[in-house]
Amino acid sequence: MSRFMYALLALCLALAIFTGSTHGGYVCEMGKILLSMNTLGDKKVTFATPFATKPDVSVALAAMEASNTKNTRIRAFAKDIATDGFIAETLTWDDTILYTVAVSWIACGERDRCAGMNHNQQ
Structure with a gap:
């Protein structure tokens, strides 16, 4: 293997460790929620791990x-943030008429190095 390939491999490994792409470390999880006018309000999101x-x-719209007959007013935000x-x-106010809304979210933080592993295996 050439020096260039070793350097590239080392760089990729360093990036994986720095970004948390390996087990544990700083990682992000993301998702999307689709809501209708009947389901606006609070929506519980549970992290996979x-x-x-x-x-x-x-969160973002x-x-x-x-x-199009009324002004559009909407607010989306995260609350009651916990480890799980x-x-x-999502809120609207006044005379806003909203049929559907999609909210994207991203959560970034530290994960336990053993998260998701079964500790009872023998």
């Missing part, structure tokens, strides 16, 4: 379908 500490969570999940809340 719990974080070791409370993660940083960001990904898409929406609203009436959070509440995604």
Whole structure:
């Protein structure tokens, strides 16, 4: 193997360790929630694997379908953030008519090196 290939392999390994792509470390999980006008409000999101500490969570509007006869007013945010999940809340006010909305989210934090492993295996 050439020096270049060894250097490239070392760089890839260093990036994987730095970004948490290996077991444990700083990692991110993301997802999307689709809501209708009947399901706006609080929506519980549960992480696939719990974080070791409370993660940083960001939410953003990904898409929406609203009436063009009224002003569109919507707010999306994360609340009650915990190691195993959070509440995604979407709010409208006044005379807004909203049919559907998609909210994307990303949670980044530390994961336990043993998260998701079965410790009872022999």
